[in-house]
Amino acid sequence: MTKPVFSIQEAREADAYTINEVGIPSAVLMERAALAVANELQTNEAFDLSKTLVVAATGNNGGDGLAVARLLFVQGLDVTVLLLGNEAHATVETQRQLKICRHYRIPIVTTIADFAAFTTIVDGIFGVGLARPVEGAFAETIQAMNASPANIMAIDVPSGLQADTGEILGTAIQAATTVTMAARKLGFTAKSEPNTGHVIVADIGVYQPH
Numbered sequence: 008m009t010k011p012v013f014s015i016q017e018a019r020e021a022d023a024y025t026i027n028e029v030g031i032p033s034a035v036l037m038e039r040a041a042l043a044v045a046n047e048l049q050t051n052e053a054f055d056l057s058k059t060l061v062v063a064a065t066g067n068n069g070g071d072g073l074a075v076a077r078l079l080f081v082q083g084l085d086v087t088v089l090l091l092g093n094e095a096h097a098t099v100e101t102q103r104q105l106k107i108c109r110h111y112r113i114p115i116v117t118t119i120a121d122f123a124a125f126t127t128i129v130d131g132i133f134g135v136g137l138a139r140p141v142e143g144a145f146a147e148t149i150q151a152m153n154a155s156p157a158n159i160m161a162i163d164v165p166s167g168l169q170a171d172t173g174e175i176l177g178t179a180i181q182a183a184t185t186v187t188m189a190a191r192k193l194g195f196t197a198k199s200e201p202n203t204g205h206v207i208v209a210d211i212g213v214y215q216p217h
């Protein structure tokens with residue numbers, strides 16, 4: 008039986024158990040995570056998908072974001088990817104998703120002049136891997152995303168929120184909706200509602216060891 012709320016540790020253990028013991032490839036988990044996010048974007052009327060920006064960093068949260076961008080793109084939707092961080096540091100799964108986005112020639116940029124030009128923004132910057140206060144270009148990007156009129160969809164954790172404590176590490180995304188994988192996170196309390204927005208738990212086939 009899987010607990011309804013995970014700590015970061017439990018999320019990582021469940022992820023590792025599913026991949027290494029159950030044998031479901033991490034790429035499958037990433038695809039299921041992306042499908043859950045893309046489905047919510049396409050069925051929730053709060054999200055106007057006329058012009059979507061997916062902001063991705065180089066961890067697996069970014070990989071989820073890149074897969075979301077591709078899923079929207081193949082539906083004929085107008086999608087742009089803003090890639091943050093050093094691509095050379097990207098995880099294996101995120102490198103795979105970058106390659107797929109490039110196959111489809113999805114626009115991938117490293118700067119955005121006007122975030123207000125977008126009707127929906129997807130936050131694929133940091134998930135449970137947030138390890139220190141957000142600074143520099145990452146902080147500026149989060150602040151520009153929050154300042155835009157677009158509704159924000161956060162993937163797994165609103166970036167900048169510490170998923171165990173609900174603490175804001177420097178600055179954090181203010182999402183309309185967060186689609187979180189496998190279980191709510193400990194830090195998703197009433198106090199962090201301005202950052203998480205409405206929380207949806209996606210069953211992506213990740214369960215705790217039993």
Ligand SMILES: NC(=O)C1=CN([C@@H]2O[C@H](COP(=O)(O)OP(=O)(O)OC[C@H]3O[C@@H](n4cnc5c(N)ncnc54)[C@H](O)[C@@H]3O)[C@@H](O)[C@H]2O)[C@H](O)CC1
Pocket residue numbers: 018019021022036037040064065066067068069070071098132133134135136137138139140141142145162163164188189211213
């Ligand atoms: N739970 C599941 O079963 C699944 C989760 N998925 C997604 O994977 C992320 C976790 O991915 P991970 O690579 O561990 O880390 P993140 O992408 O969250 O980000 C960490 C990344 O960013 C760097 N970093 C951390 N803090 C900072 C900072 N303050 N400034 C700059 N850079 C920072 C760090 O070095 C890492 O590179 C999870 O949230 C889900 O979205 C799977 O895709 C599907 C299954």
Ligand SMILES: [K+]
Pocket residue numbers: 068130131132133134161162163164165166
């Ligand atoms: K995120």
